[in-house]
Amino acid sequence: MSENTPYRGVVVAAIMASMAMIAIEATIVSTAMPQIAAQLGQINLYSWVFSSFLLTQTATTVVFGKLADIYGRKPMILIGITLFLFASVLAGFAWSMPSMIAFRLLQGIGAGAIQPVAMTVVADLFPGNQRGKVQGYLASVWALSAVVGPLLGSLIIHNLPWAWIFWINVPVGILAALGFIFFLHEEKRTRVVSIDVLGAALFAISISALMIALTEMETSISRSAVLSMVVSVVALVAFVWQERRAEAPMVAPDLWLKRPIAFANLAVFFASMSIMGLTTFLPMYVQTVLNGSPLVAGFALTMLLLGWPCGATIASRQFARFGLRPIMIVGSLFIPVGTGLLVLLTPSSSAIVAGAASLTMGFGMGLLNIGALVLTQESVGWSERGSATASNVFSRNLGSTLGAAILGAVLTYGLAHSTNGQPITPERLQALLNGTGAFLTDAKPIRQALQQALHTTFIVMMLFALMIVPACIFVPRARASRHIQQQA
Numbered sequence: 001m002s003e004n005t006p007y008r009g010v011v012v013a014a015i016m017a018s019m020a021m022i023a024i025e026a027t028i029v030s031t032a033m034p035q036i037a038a039q040l041g042q043i044n045l046y047s048w049v050f051s052s053f054l055l056t057q058t059a060t061t062v063v064f065g066k067l068a069d070i071y072g073r074k075p076m077i078l079i080g081i082t083l084f085l086f087a088s089v090l091a092g093f094a095w096s097m098p099s100m101i102a103f104r105l106l107q108g109i110g111a112g113a114i115q116p117v118a119m120t121v122v123a124d125l126f127p128g129n130q131r132g133k134v135q136g137y138l139a140s141v142w143a144l145s146a147v148v149g150p151l152l153g154s155l156i157i158h159n160l161p162w163a164w165i166f167w168i169n170v171p172v173g174i175l176a177a178l179g180f181i182f183f184l185h186e187e188k189r190t191r192v193v194s195i196d197v198l199g200a201a202l203f204a205i206s207i208s209a210l211m212i213a214l215t216e217m218e219t220s221i222s223r224s225a226v227l228s229m230v231v232s233v234v235a236l237v238a239f240v241w242q243e244r245r246a247e248a249p250m251v252a253p254d255l256w257l258k259r260p261i262a263f264a265n266l267a268v269f270f271a272s273m274s275i276m277g278l279t280t281f282l283p284m285y286v287q288t289v290l291n292g293s294p295l296v297a298g299f300a301l302t303m304l305l306l307g308w309p310c311g312a313t314i315a316s317r318q319f320a321r322f323g324l325r326p327i328m329i330v331g332s333l334f335i336p337v338g339t340g341l342l343v344l345l346t347p348s349s350s351a352i353v354a355g356a357a358s359l360t361m362g363f364g365m366g367l368l369n370i371g372a373l374v375l376t377q378e379s380v381g382w383s384e385r386g387s388a389t390a391s392n393v394f395s396r397n398l399g400s401t402l403g404a405a406i407l408g409a410v411l412t413y414g415l416a417h418s419t420n421g422q423p424i425t426p427e428r429l430q431a432l433l434n435g436t437g438a439f440l441t442d443a444k445p446i447r448q449a450l451q452q453a454l455h456t457t458f459i460v461m462m463l464f465a466l467m468i469v470p471a472c473i474f475v476p477r478a479r480a481s482r483h484i485q486q487q488a
Contacts, residue, residue, distance in 0.1 A: 078181070271369070272395070
């Protein structure tokens with residue numbers, strides 16, 4: 001596979017189709033889950049339908065990135081699509097909540113192969129000065145999926161059995177697989193490498209236990225959360241020991257600790273923590289504190305989906321002129337500015353300010369994410385490109401998960417210590433979000449308490465966002481920037 005490969009457009013279409021399956025899965029499932037849970041029962045396991053997918057996706061991303069470097073991109077992405085589609089079919093036949101969670105775990109493994117390997121294929125097919133443009137297309141896929149997913153989920157729930165929420169992936173996945181089978185051609189590369197199975201297993205255990213602990217801690221610090229965290233730390237220590245002695249480590253420390261990759265991934269990590277707070281809590285603020293309609297809240301959040309592709313597109317066109325590092329630094333400045341606008345929100349603020357904050361953060365994310373990804377990929381050769389790309393994707397996923405847990409804990413703490421020491425119960429909050437809270441006599445105190453708790457949450461978001469700036473500044477003036485400029 002090279003930059004002169006014919007039918008690159010068809011391969012890109014296959015990549016976009018495979019990425020669309022993952023991107024739309026979160027929003028379409030969240031729309032349908034209330035009806036699915038009502039039929040399957042065991043509502044106490046509701047959140048695990050989402051957490052299980054993210055758990056295995058994050059835990060296997062690095063593993064498949066390494067395997068793509070050893071066995072090639074094509075076999076790994078086809079394995080990922082097969083697993084994802086097989087799990088999607090099974091999920092449609094789920095007979096209980098535990099079975100649904102099991103099939104979502106399998107779906108996550110498939111997603112863990114598709115996302116990093118697909119992005120690595122883009123790096124193989126396009127030179128650095130063209131790659132940002134294609135990554136901008138992929139960013140648009142995620143943005144469009146976030147808008148289309150809820151609408152499509154609603155249509156399916158009202159007109160078809162809920163199983164089609166998952167089965168709709170099948171034709172899309174088959175078309176994507178055919179595109180890779182017939183049009184993605186790789187050069188035969190002979191690599192005799194021993195597989196670090198123990199390292200892969202320890203890494204998966206450590207990350208899985210960490211994800212479980214973070215999920216549990218979103219509500220309370222339980223015994224199971226503490227135990228999961230202990231297991232994660234022990235497995236991580238064992239993993240580091242194993243990687244130091246392995247002939248071909250699954251996660252090579254010399255790769256992850258390369259200065260361009262380390263600081264680019266650190267910037268993406270903090271950016272994902274910040275953006276998770278925006279997507280999770282901005283709609284709540286608009287609906288409850290600003291007393292806006294769900295439509296207005298959706299509009300405010302949609303500005304993120306407008307700014308992100310715009311930032312990615314502009315970045316892709318300016319790489320050759322300014323270099324990767326300056327683009328990342330500019331992006332890192334936009335994100336704290338956006339969080340600053342959120343901190344300035346008050347009950348008398350206009351929803352336009354919330355939308356402006358969302359747009360600003362999205363634009364910054366478009367600049368930063370594309371710059372960090374291309375920089376990471378250009379810092380290594382072909383034989384390590386899959387692992388490098390996977391490290392970037394892993395940093396995003398881990399940042400999103402950790403951000404959701406920390407910011408959720410901040411909000412929960414704020415609500416528990418508001419209204420003169422009387423915590424806001426989930427029932428009262430749900431009533432307000434559903435619109436029935438307007439008829440409650442204590443609606444005003446609830447709004448005030450939410451404003452205080454969300455204001456604190458936005459301050460913590462801004463602290464995360466400020467950490468992005470030094471991470472980007474410490475990115476070296478790497479060969480990657482000069483390499484891209486030479487390609488122009």
